Amino acid sequence: MHPGFPLRSAGTVVAIDGPAGSGKSTLARLLARELGFRYLDSGAMYRALTLKALREGAGVRDGSAMAALLARTDIRLETGGEGQRTLLDGEDVSAEIRTAAVTEAVAHTAAHPAVREGMVGLQRRFALQEEGGVVVEGRDIGTVVFPDAVLKFYLDASPDERARRRAAQSGGRPEEEEEAILRRDGADESRAVAPLRQARDALRIDTTGLDVGQVLARLLGPARERLALP
Ligand code: DC
Numbered sequence: 001m002h003p004g005f006p007l008r009s010a011g012t013v014v015a016i017d018g019p020a021g022s023g024k025s026t027l028a029r030l031l032a033r034e035l036g037f038r039y040l041d042s043g044a045m046y047r048a049l050t051l052k053a054l055r056e057g058a059g060v061r062d063g064s065a066m067a068a069l070l071a072r073t074d075i076r077l078e079t080g081g082e083g084q085r086t087l088l089d090g091e092d093v094s095a096e097i098r099t100a101a102v103t104e105a106v107a108h109t110a111a112h113p114a115v116r117e118g119m120v121g122l123q124r125r126f127a128l129q130e131e132g133g134v135v136v137e138g139r140d141i142g143t144v145v146f147p148d149a150v151l152k153f154y155l156d157a158s159p160d161e162r163a164r165r166r167a168a169q170s171g172g173r174p175e176e177e178e179e180a181i182l183r184r185d186g187a188d189e190s191r192a193v194a195p196l197r198q199a200r201d202a203l204r205i206d207t208t209g210l211d212v213g214q215v216l217a218r219l220l221g222p223a224r225e226r227l228a229l230p
Helices: 024-035 045-058 062-069 099-111 111-130 141-145 159-170 174-190 212-226
Strands: 013-017 038-041 075-080 083-088 134-138 151-156 203-206
Touching: 013 024, 013 141, 024 134, 024 174, 024 212, 038 075, 038 083, 038 111, 045 062, 045 075, 045 083, 045 099, 045 111, 045 212, 062 111, 099 174, 111 134, 111 141, 134 141, 141 151, 151 174, 151 212, 159 174
Parallel strands: 013 134, 013 151, 038 134, 151 203
Antiparallel strands: 075 083
């Protein structure tokens, strides 16, 4: 039997955590493509629920209302050729979950223990649903959702570099992006449940000053080794 076989069976998870703008999404997508794995952007699930709350005028700060909302919400993620589609009750909301209004409100959604519990269940089901592996990115993937992931990365970069990347995407001003990033870091790191932090067994990669190809090479080396790929 191929020595890597058991590591690539259903439920094989590579976890990528890190703060906003660290390059997680781009790199998780590229790594998944290189490995022939599916890809799961867990933040998209928190964003989809937030979008529904905003549309319905439900208070994102109300934990029990948000948990009740999640219970009557169908969130699906589909991986296709050009990335992931996010379906909210059957509607493709992939673009709408990236608006500033959702980005501003989503940290409240992600702070509620009952909401997180529901999301973790959905994420685990996603990873087990099909044969083959999955690259999962988020904030608590290596620490809480998949503590037994076969490989864990923690990506980071300086706040000003992360702000520059965000500004390049959004067309906004780097100074404003940096303020927003520091606010989100604070919310993600200080929440009581599943705060953003590096898992003890995660490989930390500082992506400051590196381009996408350079970071991908740093992920692929350990991934090939760990998964016994050629
Ligand atoms: O990665 P992102 O910007 O799409 O994440 C959106 C929000 O969801 C952000 O506030 C962090 C939170 N999040 C989380 O708490 N846990 C995850 N596994 C993924 C995202």
